[in-house]
Amino acid sequence: MNENVLSRAVPAKTSGWLHYFANPGRFLRFVQPILPWAAGVSLILTLAGLVWGYQFAPADWEQGDAARIMYVHVPAAWVAMSGYAMLAVCSLFSIVWRHPLADIAAEEIGPIGAGFTFVCLVSGSLWGKPMWGAYWVWDARLTSVLVLFFLYLGHIALIRAFDNKTHGYRAAAILALAGAINLPIIVYSVQWWNTLHQGNTISLAGGAKIYMTMLYPLLISTLGFYLSFLTMVCARVAAAVCERKTASALLAAAERG
Amino acid sequence: MIALIARELKLSLRHGADTVAALLFFVIAGTLFAFAVGPSPTVLAGIAAGVVWVCALLAALLPLDRLFGADFEDGTLDLLLLSGLPAYEIALAKAAVHWLTSGLPLLLITAPLAVMLRLPEAKLALLLLSLAPGTMILSLLGTLSAAVSLGARRAAVLMPLITLPLVIPALIFGTAVVTSDHPAAPLYMLGAILLAALPLAPLGAGAALRAAAE
Numbered sequence: 001m002n003e004n005v006l007s008r009a010v011p012a013k014t015s016g017w018l019h020y021f022a023n024p025g026r027f028l029r030f031v032q033p034i035l036p037w038a039a040g041v042s043l044i045l046t047l048a049g050l051v052w053g054y055q056f057a058p059a060d061w062e063q064g065d066a067a068r069i070m071y072v073h074v075p076a077a078w079v080a081m082s083g084y085a086m087l088a089v090c091s092l093f094s095i096v097w098r099h100p101l102a103d104i105a106a107e108e109i110g111p112i113g114a115g116f117t118f119v120c121l122v123s124g125s126l127w128g129k130p131m132w133g134a135y136w137v138w139d140a141r142l143t144s145v146l147v148l149f150f151l152y153l154g155h156i157a158l159i160r161a162f163d164n165k166t167h168g169y170r171a172a173a174i175l176a177l178a179g180a181i182n183l184p185i186i187v188y189s190v191q192w193w194n195t196l197h198q199g200n201t202i203s204l205a206g207g208a209k210i211y212m213t214m215l216y217p218l219l220i221s222t223l224g225f226y227l228s229f230l231t232m233v234c235a236r237v238a239a240a241v242c243e244r245k246t247a248s249a250l251l252a253a254a255e256r257g
Numbered sequence: 258m259i260a261l262i263a264r265e266l267k268l269s270l271r272h273g274a275d276t277v278a279a280l281l282f283f284v285i286a287g288t289l290f291a292f293a294v295g296p297s298p299t300v301l302a303g304i305a306a307g308v309v310w311v312c313a314l315l316a317a318l319l320p321l322d323r324l325f326g327a328d329f330e331d332g333t334l335d336l337l338l339l340s341g342l343p344a345y346e347i348a349l350a351k352a353a354v355h356w357l358t359s360g361l362p363l364l365l366i367t368a369p370l371a372v373m374l375r376l377p378e379a380k381l382a383l384l385l386l387s388l389a390p391g392t393m394i395l396s397l398l399g400t401l402s403a404a405v406s407l408g409a410r411r412a413a414v415l416m417p418l419i420t421l422p423l424v425i426p427a428l429i430f431g432t433a434v435v436t437s438d439h440p441a442a443p444l445y446m447l448g449a450i451l452l453a454a455l456p457l458a459p460l461g462a463g464a465a466l467r468a469a470a471e
Binding site: 095150151153154155157158162163164166167168170172174175178181185186188190192193 | 418426450
């Protein structure tokens with residue numbers, strides 16, 4: 001019942017780049033030619049960063065080869081957090097300006113962001129085994145990422161649970177904003193809890209000084225991860241817009257008989 | 258708003274079984290922990306505060322799916338929204354009633370459960386002191402997630418999934434009040450969370466109610 005929302009253009013009065021790209025048709029025309037290039041570049045960047053990191057960068061003096069998982073773990077964590085920020089921004093747009101494109105983007109960011117969060121958790125626990133001697137340690141940052149994963153899952157489940165799509169978008173947007181407000185509190189409280197309940201775990205915070213030979217592959221794979229995240233989100237949004245256009249076209253054809 | 262609270266209270270008094278069921282769940286779940294970890298007093302005393310907090314959290318979730326559900330189905334919610342009362346006031350009234358019918362009884366029944374779980378007597382006052390704002394936070398955030406999942410398929414299953422991550426800070430600070438040597442600081446944090454949730458949660462819940470009624 002909401003398909004025709006998409007074909008309705010944004011009123012001409014509301015100018016500005018923000019509203020300019022909120023038109024799904026314009027978004028498609030802009031994004032679709034770029035997508036294959038973006039996919040190629042993100043693949044090359046990710047592969048380059050990983051191959052450099054795993055093959056040519058020096059091993060860590062303290063952690064040895066195990067530290068190489070950093071080239072997957074750290075970019076995944078950054079993308080996971082930025083993904084939730086993006087989700088919150090889309091939710092704000094969908095509540096304030098009721099942009100149909102922001103609604104779709106919020107729906108499509110969820111699974112991809114959750115995927116990156118999962119990669120971060122798995123790589124972190126694999127890194128933890130040789131370093132901490134256990135797959136899971138209730139380290140403050142690991143726990144915060146776990147809660148972030150739960151927030152993603154709640155949003156994914158909620159936005160897909162409504163028969164009335166528009167209602168689902170509103171409800172999920174409110175939940176995403178509540179989560180965004182709560183996330184700093186959660187991170188802070190988990191740190192508190194961690195220092196309260198157990199002594200010092202091995203903290204990686206001391207490793208902020210990092211050699212250039214390790215920094216460059218890390219930056220390149222981070223760039224690759226970010227670009228592939230954006231590419232996947234844009235591809236999914238474009239696919240969703242096409243899906244809805246097809247559905248409304250079929251509906252219109254059926255009405256004509 | 259007072260009239261709305263009075264109406265809701267009268268309704269829940271007529272359906273007293275719901276409140277009693279939540280209380281029974283709270284007590285039974287608490288005793289299950291004793292069966293699971295064994296009767297050793299030292300072990301029980303160590304986990305008592307956490308067990309009481311988690312059980313209170315889960316028990317407060319039970320009545321949530323009927324919080325707006327009945328009003329949504331029979332059209333009362335539409336009338337309430339048309340009555341001129343702001344949506345956030347409706348949500349706040351519902352949260353207040355949820356606390357009066359589930360949070361307050363939970364507080365009353367906490368003492369016997371805590372004693373059975375061998376919580377040191379000196380800590381009992383701290384536990385109640387932490388649960389008082391804690392259950393209010395649960396009611397506020399629970400109202401938010403009940404409003405947000407109103408009209409969804411399988412809302413009862415969704416509700417814990419979206420509520421529980423949001424209440425983790427309250428759980429952490431709440432149990433810290435009892436277990437740490439300096440109970441004042443986490444208690445202040447709990448109060449701060451309550452003061453933040455008091456205006457924000459009804460605001461979000463009200464917006465969700467409007468979306469549900471559209």
